[in-house]
Amino acid sequence: MDSLARRSRIQAVLTTSTKPISASQLAKQLHVSRQTVVGDVALLRAEGEAIVATLKGYEYEEQYQHKAILVCRHFPSDTADEMTRIVKAGGTIIDVVVTHPLYGQLKGMLQIKTVADVNLFIAKLKEQRGHLLSELTDGVHTHTIAYEKPEQLAAIQATLREAGYLYE
Template identity: 30%
Template structure:
């Protein structure tokens, strides 16, 4: 499976987060069709984003954070990204990622790990000083965030705040086609 760097970083982090045991660099290299050296560089990039990846002689692993995750579907304009992220972090939650579901390309994701207003500012500075546009632009403002919090109550507060701000897109129940 050949992935672009950002998608590969997201998938490596996800694999480590979901694994109960360490994953060797060779195994990651084989999974993502890259060299072991590329995996070492990717792990360094993830650590630079404050992702707690540990190394042992058996491979890489992450401590499983104790808490809860929920995925929220959002919709807003680009000039409302800061407000959305600040709503979440101000309630004590972490925005782990952003992804879109594209009808042709499928899921396109990026790791954020935004936990504070300072992180939001850095993220927005990166967007403003880049030739790239926010990921949600390819789906007309629709996107998803995986949000982590220490308790369900915080996630409920995040959901209420996003709904009150008009950002939350209610999930439609599955309808069987006739």
């Protein structure tokens, strides 16, 4: 299979899948290396495909009817609580963005929809001994939050405000 056919197959798999698919899973299906899949996805993105990498794998970016950008600030130890509050109030955490003095805006795609997703994120953070983007900016960061009803946004803001995480 040539690279064009392989990229077409990746698009087809991601379009028909109901859940994210890891680069390793795609590599196994296509009989190529994981790095080949990563490169193919990068090329597809460069061509304008709205493919995002999540904790669970690649998927097409969801189109949400309602989105808001919230500015937050907290210590790294509060991350799980902040995220859990958002998803329990009905939000999806699409991303995290910080403004770095050298690089400008740095964005991490999250796609966190459930408490299980929060737990997976925190487990991977610990496992990889990673650092949060917000550690670069003294805890200040934004989240793009998707929600279905205005009441959910109000609930998200209220719970973040109550915890002292909403930067106002």
